[in-house]
Amino acid sequence: MYRDRVVSVIEIRVDENACNGCGLCVKDCPMQVYELRDAISVPVRAASCMGCLSCHEICPAQALEHRGVYPSRRHYIDIRVCEMLNRVI
């Protein structure tokens, strides 16, 4: 949808206990949202986040949490595989 960016704010949280300070999110983010401070990633420019979630994919510690991100459609997930996984889990 065409939405006005002014009203949609993304909130980012970093689990400080989980973050290992590898800095991959700092390198990967095109908008320089993160900075490393005392070997912990800090989202210093969360307002510039466009919600691509590359940082989620790249974070080895799964320490990131985004709120207010528009979740894009994912047709590539096979419903039958999901059903099977849900049964197993």
Added chain:
Amino acid sequence: MTDDTIREMKDSFASSTVYRSEDVPLQCVPPPDELEDTLHGLMKLNGLIIRSLEEIAGRGANAVTYRAGRKYGHEVAKYFRKIEDVEEALKELSNILHGQYTIEIWKPADKDRYIIEENGSTFIYLVFHDCIVRQTLRRNGQPQGGPLCLTLFGYVVGAIEEITGRKAKLEIVHTGPNACLKKLILQ
């Protein structure tokens, strides 16, 4: 193949439906929610075509797909009303493409306007949220930003050129699993 197997196969396609020339199907059969296998088949096929094109044509594949997309964009958008304002044109395009692609005009927090002028060039950042190209590539485990992405690029550029009458260029800034950032450069 045994006679039984052949008979079984023939039976599975046997039908008593009578088609007449005036019978125009008014609905999608089967219903769209039962078309998951077809969708996955199409995504797989698209991915394979692009992979093969890259293998044969190398970097030339990008030029081919971009050109194809651009032509398609011009073709589709020539029936739209002409709008000079680029932001308005993008809004119109986003509404038209809704369901396949959703596009958001975007700006970094430190910018005041969506149309940014820097180093003598004028551009607009676009965030592509829903995108069947991204889904296809991720379904097949292929990297983003390749020839299939350029088809979409061409499409957007062609449509914008047709709607606004201005020359445009698109650049990939970043690709992600949930959204991609692109730069529409206006000339």
